[in-house]
Amino acid sequence: DVKVTQSSRYLVKRTGEKVFLECVQDMDHENMFWYRQDPGLGLRLIYFSYDVKMKEKGDIPEGYSVSREKKERFSLILESASTNQTSMYLCASINRGTQETQYFGPGTRLLVL
Amino acid sequence: AQKITQTQPGMFVQEKEAVTLDCTYDTSDQSYGLFWYKQPSSGEMIFLIYQGSYDEQNATEGRYSLNFQKARKSANLVISASQLGDSAMYFCAMREVGTYKYIFGTGTRLKVLA
Numbered sequence: 148d149v150k151v152t153q154s155s156r157y158l159v160k161r162t163g164e165k166v167f168l169e170c171v172q173d174m175d176h177e178n179m180f181w182y183r184q185d186p187g188l189g190l191r192l193i194y195f196s197y198d199v200k201m202k203e204k205g206d207i208p209e210g211y212s213v214s215r216e217k218k219e220r221f222s223l224i225l226e227s228a229s230t231n232q233t234s235m236y237l238c239a240s241i242n243r244g245t246q247e248t249q250y251f252g253p254g255t256r257l258l259v260l
Numbered sequence: 261a262q263k264i265t266q267t268q269p270g271m272f273v274q275e276k277e278a279v280t281l282d283c284t285y286d287t288s289d290q291s292y293g294l295f296w297y298k299q300p301s302s303g304e305m306i307f308l309i310y311q312g313s314y315d316e317q318n319a320t321e322g323r324y325s326l327n328f329q330k331a332r333k334s335a336n337l338v339i340s341a342s343q344l345g346d347s348a349m350y351f352c353a354m355r356e357v358g359t360y361k362y363i364f365g366t367g368t369r370l371k372v373l374a
Contacts, residue, residue, distance in 0.1 A: 156303075187269075187366055189365055191364075192362070195361075205361075241360070247293065248307050254303035
C-alpha cells in the first residue's frame with residue numbers, strides 16, 4: 148500500500164515564524180503536491196514537484212516555497228507565517244499509470260496566532 | 261478554464277438507502293479523468309473511484325458507482341446501501357490528461373442517519 152506521511156497532524160505557530168511542513172512517500176512516486184484546504188473553497192494547489200529539485204507553482208503560491216532534495220520528501224515552507232495561512236495542508240503523490248490517482252497524506256492543521 | 265461544481269454543500273441520507281452526490285465539470289479537452297474522494301473527519305483524503313473520459317462504461321467500485329454523462333458533463337457519485345461510516349466530506353476532482361493539475365470541487369458533506 149502507498150503510504151504518504153506528514154510530519155505533524157496539528158501545528159500552532161506565531162505570526163512571523165518560519166514554518167516547515169514535511170511530506171514523505173514510500174512508493175517512489177515522481178510527482179508530489181501540496182494543497183491547502185479551506186471551508187467552501189475545496190482544495191487549492193500551492194506547488195507541485197515532478198522530480199527532485201523540480202517544482203512548479205500552483206494556483207496560490209504566494210507566501211510559500213517548497214523544497215525537494217530527495218525523491219521521497221517534499222517540504223512546504225512558510226517563510227513568515229501569517230494568520231491568513233491558518234488552514235489544513237494536504238500533501239499528495241501520484242501513482243503513475245492510466246488513472247494517475249493521487250494518494251494523500253493525513254493532513255496538517257496549522258493554526259497561526 | 262477547467263472547473264468542477266458541486267452544488268450540494270450538505271446532504272442527509274437514511275442508513276441502507278442509496279444517495280447521489282452531484283458533480284458537473286467544465287473543460288474544453290477531450291481527454292480527462294474524473295475522481296471522487298472521501299474525507300472523513302480525521303482529514304485524510306481517500307480515493308474512491310475513477311472515470312476516464314473515453315471509458316464507455318460507468319465505473320463501479322463496490323458500493324460506489326459513477327454515473328458518467330459526458331454530453332451533460334456530469335459525473336455523479338452514487339453510494340448504494342449507505343452506512344454510518346459513509347458520513348464524510350466528498351470531493352469530485354478532474355485532471356486533464358497531459359497535465360498534473362487536478363481541479364477539485366468545493367465538496368459535499370454527507371450525513372448518514374441511523
